[in-house]
Amino acid sequence: MNDAQTIAVEVIGIEQVTPQIKHFKLAAVAGGSLPVFSGGSHIIVVMQGADRIHKNPYSLLGSPQQLDTYEIGVRRMEESRGGSHFMHDRVVIGSRLEIAHPVNLFGLDKIARKHVLIAGGIGITPILAQLEDLHGGGVPYELHYSVRSAEHAAFLERLRRREGDRLHTYYDSEGQMIGFETLLATQPLGTHVYVCGPAGMINHVIATAKACGWPDSHIHWEQFSAPPVGDAFEVFLARSKISVQVPPDQSLLESIEAAGVEVPYLCRGGVCGFCHTRVLELDGDLIHNDHFLSEADKAKGNSIMPCVSRAHCKRLVLDL
Amino acid sequence: MLVTGIKSKPVYAPLQADTRGRYHLMLGMGVGAAPLLRVIFEMQSAAARVLKNTRVLYVPDGGSATPEIERFRAAAVGNAQTFPGTPALLEEFRSTLARSLMGTRLYVAGTESFIGLAMKIALEFNLNKDEIRAEECGTSARRVYCIHCRATTENVRTNIASCVGCGRWLLVRDHYSRRLAAYMGVMVDAEAPGELPPLKEMFL
């Protein structure tokens, strides 16, 4: 992916839907329809900040049938490296942004006999679009939505109106919890489960489903890690023959891009595997933060996902 | 020759227990009892709980009760049932799947035709590769689908066979359809009526 393929959009609507989440509507600057997508897709939003460019993945939450606007929900991250703060504090109606074409890493299984959708907090966003794909499809589904309290439940009115009794809400503030064990132990054959939310919730759903005997092919999850901050380090790009400094609050991928070297990516969240890069030399440790490499591959230490992972070392040489 | 070089012929590996599953449903016919018992013994060493959730549906050779069913029961599988033939077994299989929960693993041991028919039903219930294990044993006689009249001829052991539907002589191809659970049969003497290749036993 490179910037030539981005689409210029204008912000045409902003709504504060919970104390932490803002809902943005985007329309093509050139007018007309935006590219077709399916429920579960995300886009990369390119933000021109004061001193750097932010590129963050956000799920499309609007209806795939309605292509005159794209809708995204952005949670203000406490320890943001800038992207979510930029969206919350700097973007106003009329602001222009660049976006990359939608990509779906969290699509619905087309021949499932039932869908169980589980969302925690902002994790509701890709699921909103999946629900749009399910409406009128005749395949049974149910939604389990867990939030801190009613005031933090984004898009609750929309969900109540459209989903009726297929919607089950759980408020932490009232001590309500999704009974994952019962939920996953009682699903008919041919059910698929989809989960998006905090890491703890996703891991818990995966572990519980497996304990109930679910095979991998019926378990779907999406979790974009924000690249964590870390120590500064230096990387040498062997093919480009340049050294790049990676500051604590910038990701390896962002630093490489800032130096003018392109790395392919789709998600920038450690999920898709596109940014996979070979490590040629290393005199310390890799800090893997992705969900793509297997534990065995991580232990080998000969490759890295630069969108979210870092290194703790004096010298790192990459095959770029 | 039309018969060779087509890669859709299914290939199945020896059965193995998958104790990550919570329920285990086994289908077998004839000599398929042996691989199923092998899996059951494998499970016995893994966890006792597993066998309580194991169910066997079985068609004995000749259709009457046999020592195999006693061996299933002796191996602590409470729920083993025999059927007089494949259609009755498949009917029960289908209604079992309709009541089954996620966490079920399917094991099938029998002829390629038997496996094919079971797979076709499993597919309707969205069972994926990681939920199914199958081992081919017994005869490799084929189910042959006539592309002309759409009738299916069972138990074909020869390179060419007369279609039960239209009587045409069909050449049995290696082209297998999972949806139809059958090999494609194409009229063999279309160009020169009556000119048939020699009949050969192929699928024994």
Ligand code: FES
């Ligand atoms: S861009 Fe998707 S894993 Fe790095």
